[in-house]
Amino acid sequence: MTMDSSERPEADQPSRPQNPRAYYQPILALDTRIVTGYEVLGRDCGASGARSLGAYFSHPGVSEKAKRELDAFIREQAVREHGRLGRTEKLFINLQPGWLSGGSSGSVDSSVLPMLKLLEQCKVDPSLICIEVTEEDFDGEIECLVGAVREFRRAGCSIAVDDVGSQFSNLDRIAHIQPDMLKVDMNMVSRSAHHEGFHGVLRSLSAIADGIGASLLMEGVETRQDLQRAISAGARYVQGYLFSGAEAAFGSRDRYKRLLDSELLDTKRKQAGEESGRWRQAEELAREAERLLRDSGGEGGEEAFLAPLLRKLDAGCMRAYLCRSDGIQLSANYQRTEGGWIREEHYRGSDWSWRPYFVYSSVELLSGRRFAISRPYTDLDRGGRVRTVSVPAGPDMFLLVDVREDELG
Incomplete structure (x- = not known):
C-alpha cells in the first residue's frame, strides 16, 4: 500500500x-x-x-x-x-x-x-x-x-x-x-x-x-x-x-514476540475469569432449579416453580420464562422492572426455535447437560448485550433466563 x-x-x-x-x-x-x-x-x-x-x-x-x-x-x-x-x-x-x-x-x-x-x-x-x-x-x-x-x-x-x-x-x-x-x-x-x-x-x-x-x-x-x-x-x-x-528496511520477525505473548496471556486470563464466573452463575441457577423441582414435586405449574425462583435471581437477570424443547413458550414472560417483576402474558405460545442459540442449547440439555449458555446477542426489546442461560425444568421443559452480558459472571 x-x-x-x-x-x-x-x-x-x-x-x-x-x-x-x-x-x-x-x-x-x-x-x-x-x-x-x-x-x-x-x-x-x-x-x-x-x-x-x-x-x-x-x-x-x-x-x-x-x-x-x-x-x-x-x-x-x-x-x-x-x-x-x-x-x-x-x-x-x-x-x-x-x-x-x-x-x-x-x-x-x-x-x-x-x-x-x-x-x-x-x-x-x-x-x-x-x-x-x-x-x-x-x-x-x-x-x-x-x-x-x-x-x-x-x-x-x-x-x-x-x-x-x-x-x-x-x-x-x-x-x-x-x-x-x-x-x-x-x-x-x-x-x-x-x-x-x-x-x-x-x-x-x-x-x-x-x-x-x-x-x-x-x-x-x-x-x-x-x-x-x-x-x-x-x-x-x-x-x-x-x-x-x-520503516525503510525489513526487521527481525520475532522482535515483538514478548509483547504479544504478554498481551495474549493477559487477555486469556481476563476472558477465562469472566467465562468461569458465567459458568458459576449458571451452575447456581441449575442447582436452584433442581431444588425447586424437588420441593414442588413437579406440581403447581409455573407459579410454583417461577415465583420462588424470581426472588433469588441476581440483579442482572432481566427475564425468565419456560419453554418446551421444541421452542414453544409455555409460561408468561417474567420481566424485571424498576418496580419489580411484571408478568407479560402475550408471550405465551411464542416460538423461539428460530433463535440461533436455541437448538444448540436444547440438544445440550437433552443430552444430559445441567445447563447451557448462549453466545452474546443483542436483546430486541431492551437493547444491550445479553446471554440466555437454559436449564432443565421438568420433562420436555426448559427454564430460560436472559442475563445482561455485563452482569453475568
Whole structure:
C-alpha cells in the first residue's frame, strides 16, 4: 500500500516527490506472534526526513497517470528488494479497484500481467504477495475487477479488502471477491467500546469474515488497550504504531514476540475469569432449579416453580420464562422492572426455535447437560448485550433466563 489511510490531502498542490522510496510497516500474526508480512507504503525521503505520500496520492490535482506511475515505481522497488533479500514474509500491496480492473480500458492485462511478470523477474513466490483492494468508490465493471482478482489468485496471491467499514462498505463487492482477509481500522474497534451501533457493525464484520472464510486484520493498533480490543474482536493479524510505523528496511520477525505473548496471556486470563464466573452463575441457577423441582414435586405449574425462583435471581437477570424443547413458550414472560417483576402474558405460545442459540442449547440439555449458555446477542426489546442461560425444568421443559452480558459472571 502506497498511502496511509490516516493521511489527508493537503489544501495546496503537492510538489512532485523528489526521492520516492518504498517503506514497510510490519503486520503481526497472533497465532505465531511474529511478523508475518509488511504493508508497502510510499515515502519521499529528503534532508528533513521521510514524508508520507498520502497527500500526493489523494490530491485531485495530480493526474491518474502520475499516481499510477509513482505507485508502480514504489511497488517495483519493494518487490525487487524483497526478492534480492530472499525474504519469506508476505508483502501487502495496495491496488485501487479502478486500477486493478484496468480503468477505462477495461483490460485486466494492463494491471495484472506487469505485476505477475515483476514477481517472476524478481523470483518472488506469488504466495508471498497479498493484493489489497481498497473500499473506495468504484463505478467500473465488477466483472473486470473480479477477473483481475481471479488472475492474481490463480497465480497464487492472496487477496484482502482494505478499509472495511471506513465508508459504506460494498458488501456486494466483498461477496464477489471473496477475500482471504478483511482489514478493519482500529477506529471502528475503539468506537465499539462505547457505542452499541459500532459494536454491532464490528460483530457483523467478524461474522462476515467467518462466513466467507476470511481472517480479520486490525490496523491502526496504537495502544495495548487497542491490542486487547483487537484480540477480543477476533483479529488474527494486527498492525499499527504500537509495534512500528513504516520503516525503510525489513526487521527481525520475532522482535515483538514478548509483547504479544504478554498481551495474549493477559487477555486469556481476563476472558477465562469472566467465562468461569458465567459458568458459576449458571451452575447456581441449575442447582436452584433442581431444588425447586424437588420441593414442588413437579406440581403447581409455573407459579410454583417461577415465583420462588424470581426472588433469588441476581440483579442482572432481566427475564425468565419456560419453554418446551421444541421452542414453544409455555409460561408468561417474567420481566424485571424498576418496580419489580411484571408478568407479560402475550408471550405465551411464542416460538423461539428460530433463535440461533436455541437448538444448540436444547440438544445440550437433552443430552444430559445441567445447563447451557448462549453466545452474546443483542436483546430486541431492551437493547444491550445479553446471554440466555437454559436449564432443565421438568420433562420436555426448559427454564430460560436472559442475563445482561455485563452482569453475568
